[in-house]
Amino acid sequence: MGRLLKFNIFRYNPQDPESTPHMESFVLEETDSMTLFIVLNRIREEQDPSLQFDFCCRAGICGSCGMVINGRPGLACHTKTKDLPEEITLLPLPVFQLVGDLSVDTGSWFRELYDTVESWIHTKKQFDPNAPEERMEDAVAESIYELDRCIECGCCVAACGTARMRPDFLGAAGINKVGRFLIDPRDERTEQDYYEIIGNDMGIFGCMGLLACEDVCPKHMPLQDQLGFLRRKMGITALKNFFRK
Amino acid sequence: MQTIYTDVLVVGAGLAGERAAIEAAQAGFSAICLSLVPSRRSHSSAAMGGMQAAMGNCAKGEGDCPDVHFSDTVKGSDWGCDQEVARMFADRAPIEMRQLAYWGVPWGRVVPGKGTYYKGGKLYDKEEKEENRGLINSRDFGGTAKWRTCYVSDGTGHSVLYAIDNVCAKLGVEVHDKTESISLIHDGVTCFGAVARCLRTGELRVYLAKATVIATGGFGRIYPGTTNAVICDGGGHITAINTGLVPMGNMEAVQFHPTGIVPTEILVTEGCRGDGGTLLDVNEERFMHIYEPEKQELASRDVVARWMTHHIREGKGVKSPYGDHLWLDIRHLGEKHITGKLREVYEICTSFLGVDPIRQLIPVRPTHHYSMGGVRTNKDGKAYGLGGLFSVGEAACWDMHGFNRLGGNSLAETVVAGGIVGKKIAEFLQGAEVTFNSAVIDAEVKKQQERIQNIISCKAGTENVFKVRAAMQDALFKGANIFRTEAGLTECVKTLQEVLERARKVGLKSNGMGVNPELSAALKIEGQVKMGLMLAYGALMRTESRGSHNREDFPARNDRDWLSRTLAYWKNESDTLPTLEYEPATPVFHIPPGDRGYGKSEIIKAESKG
Numbered sequence: 001m002g003r004l005l006k007f008n009i010f011r012y013n014p015q016d017p018e019s020t021p022h023m024e025s026f027v028l029e030e031t032d033s034m035t036l037f038i039v040l041n042r043i044r045e046e047q048d049p050s051l052q053f054d055f056c057c058r059a060g061i062c063g064s065c066g067m068v069i070n071g072r073p074g075l076a077c078h079t080k081t082k083d084l085p086e087e088i089t090l091l092p093l094p095v096f097q098l099v100g101d102l103s104v105d106t107g108s109w110f111r112e113l114y115d116t117v118e119s120w121i122h123t124k125k126q127f128d129p130n131a132p133e134e135r136m137e138d139a140v141a142e143s144i145y146e147l148d149r150c151i152e153c154g155c156c157v158a159a160c161g162t163a164r165m166r167p168d169f170l171g172a173a174g175i176n177k178v179g180r181f182l183i184d185p186r187d188e189r190t191e192q193d194y195y196e197i198i199g200n201d202m203g204i205f206g207c208m209g210l211l212a213c214e215d216v217c218p219k220h221m222p223l224q225d226q227l228g229f230l231r232r233k234m235g236i237t238a239l240k241n242f243f244r245k
Numbered sequence: 246m247q248t249i250y251t252d253v254l255v256v257g258a259g260l261a262g263e264r265a266a267i268e269a270a271q272a273g274f275s276a277i278c279l280s281l282v283p284s285r286r287s288h289s290s291a292a293m294g295g296m297q298a299a300m301g302n303c304a305k306g307e308g309d310c311p312d313v314h315f316s317d318t319v320k321g322s323d324w325g326c327d328q329e330v331a332r333m334f335a336d337r338a339p340i341e342m343r344q345l346a347y348w349g350v351p352w353g354r355v356v357p358g359k360g361t362y363y364k365g366g367k368l369y370d371k372e373e374k375e376e377n378r379g380l381i382n383s384r385d386f387g388g389t390a391k392w393r394t395c396y397v398s399d400g401t402g403h404s405v406l407y408a409i410d411n412v413c414a415k416l417g418v419e420v421h422d423k424t425e426s427i428s429l430i431h432d433g434v435t436c437f438g439a440v441a442r443c444l445r446t447g448e449l450r451v452y453l454a455k456a457t458v459i460a461t462g463g464f465g466r467i468y469p470g471t472t473n474a475v476i477c478d479g480g481g482h483i484t485a486i487n488t489g490l491v492p493m494g495n496m497e498a499v500q501f502h503p504t505g506i507v508p509t510e511i512l513v514t515e516g517c518r519g520d521g522g523t524l525l526d527v528n529e530e531r532f533m534h535i536y537e538p539e540k541q542e543l544a545s546r547d548v549v550a551r552w553m554t555h556h557i558r559e560g561k562g563v564k565s566p567y568g569d570h571l572w573l574d575i576r577h578l579g580e581k582h583i584t585g586k587l588r589e590v591y592e593i594c595t596s597f598l599g600v601d602p603i604r605q606l607i608p609v610r611p612t613h614h615y616s617m618g619g620v621r622t623n624k625d626g627k628a629y630g631l632g633g634l635f636s637v638g639e640a641a642c643w644d645m646h647g648f649n650r651l652g653g654n655s656l657a658e659t660v661v662a663g664g665i666v667g668k669k670i671a672e673f674l675q676g677a678e679v680t681f682n683s684a685v686i687d688a689e690v691k692k693q694q695e696r697i698q699n700i701i702s703c704k705a706g707t708e709n710v711f712k713v714r715a716a717m718q719d720a721l722f723k724g725a726n727i728f729r730t731e732a733g734l735t736e737c738v739k740t741l742q743e744v745l746e747r748a749r750k751v752g753l754k755s756n757g758m759g760v761n762p763e764l765s766a767a768l769k770i771e772g773q774v775k776m777g778l779m780l781a782y783g784a785l786m787r788t789e790s791r792g793s794h795n796r797e798d799f800p801a802r803n804d805r806d807w808l809s810r811t812l813a814y815w816k817n818e819s820d821t822l823p824t825l826e827y828e829p830a831t832p833v834f835h836i837p838p839g840d841r842g843y844g845k846s847e848i849i850k851a852e853s854k855g
Contacts, residue, residue: 015447015759032566033508035597045711049763050755054282057474059511059593061403062286078596099423099445100760107283107422111414120411121349133343135379136354142585144351145397148404152285186349 002030063153156213172213254454259287261638262460264663272671292402298338325647363521388545483772494621494642505612548844550611626666648792701757706750
């Protein structure tokens, strides 16, 4: 027989006038290769069908299932119970608007971010369907992909000290996004353009350097390097602006 | 009731839906995409390997052109596809790849010079030309004559979806995420939009549109084990089926992917075998070269999945607590390749299996993966049976895949078809005027409100939705799997009819308030069982073997009687079986039915006497 696991889960349904925020415990027997994806679905199907949580790909690719697992933001789908103690506490990600129980609204947060950082290629060129593609060195493509891998799960934002205090802070995910376009030769924006987006407390200068983002990132993105790189770059741009005046 | 108007309503915000929305937006029309999840979490993001397009830039792709791509696609489909559609697709694919590059996709690029590659476990040399430096590169995939699959590491779907979603953000295409379409609004002739349930509050909303597009992806979740995401539950198909007017095409054409991992059924990409990985049995010996001397591990998916299952039946599987499986071996590709070009595979193996694929074998077996069938449309993406309704991507049966699709062809289809159909939608919208009838809208809203109320109050019964769903999944797994027989399918249909009765009596255990997940499941269950019946009954009636549809009692491909596409309708709500009709597989033959060159099987020729 497997271990008996006790799950303390945050419960609150804002749409139910009788519901109040509270913790509720569920007990399940551990099975081989058990993940929190299996656990939460079993609780829903066997014990409480109203339990809200978000999963999609259940393969660590889509970023839907970020939650706070024993005090640490992470993806529930690839968290194995064998790596956890017998008592497991699950909370929704902070910073994001709560939908109910473990489900939060990351979609609206990130959609706003795309507009703020204008997360698309800025170019004056028109696409010519009859022309061959513009050439790019494979190493450049790989370095863009390295930053493009972010799955927008929100774990870095939930773990961020600044994001907890400043609702307009872009978070590591947002700053990384700027870095992704900054190194893309197809984007014609200048460093000054990027400075206007992140050269402030909402962006790179709001970061306190606590770097929990790097610790919790489930995709192991080079967030610390990105923050350092962009801070230097934007710092230099700020100095240039200062002397230009 | 909140009512929102838009020129184009796209149900689904994955690659196909958003790509179509971009065409409409660029033509000056307003577009809203509804999505169960934030758009970038759509299942397109999980597609790893790549997109097939005849770029012909890399050494092993030299001489490639849309004609060869077209020919591979038709053979792959086992002559079940619409050849006019497959031709449009192959011609357009390279342009679409270049446009994606323009939009920011960091495609893998050609690096000139000498290099090596693996095939069937052996090492070969190749040399990339200096003149092709920096052009879009391709990797090898199954069932193709050339290396044709454009890729971004093994995160192609992710990167392309992010690029396309960025274009949507730029153009002002709205995405209403956490919103679920639960029924189409129509007057029997024209579709006016949809009734949707907000998955933030549980409230209903009305979306009115001149054109409505179903782009909700596949419906793999009607099976118990599938590589599909949990949102691939057929929600979009169900709204079309429930009109009674719109047929589903070829629902019996279901793809099983050779390399789902055991357990958890997560996919590892065909790129593993494309890049030289091999399949091993219990003795850690290769076997595909025995069955398929020519294509070996890289025959089409239906063929590889069939031989794997056959090999397991011969007692050559590896025993495990989760049933028999085989091994995928990519160890010889080396650490650099695995943590670079197969990075997602590396992460999946280490985090879900505790297997290090650089040093260890990966347990795999054929797993439900893709739905060739879906909402039947014409070549413009216009759905049969209802004006103003379109469908695109995996949700649709457009039908370039016939009875088996090639790896890399579906991810390419999303953007290629999205572009083609999106353009047709924009043309349709030019000068199209619609008169919305408020009585029709109000009646549909009332019908949905009552349906929800009845489920919450257990008016028809107290059947547990999760148990009913498990019964449906179990029946399909047993009866409509890789190998099919008359006895198995008859039993499957009978069981599903019983499950349908139970599905009609589902009532909630919880209070149904707000974004209640039990209610979400309950609203779909009857429709899902109807889809299961379309699949199983279509498979029972189709007395031949074609592509992924393997009848052990009818092993020959029968071009004399079955060079056709099944159209399944659910004509009356109270019916207990779908109504099946048939149409010719293709209006034109650029390539007449013949031998595929792999997966040898008996063929009953079209001209032979009955």
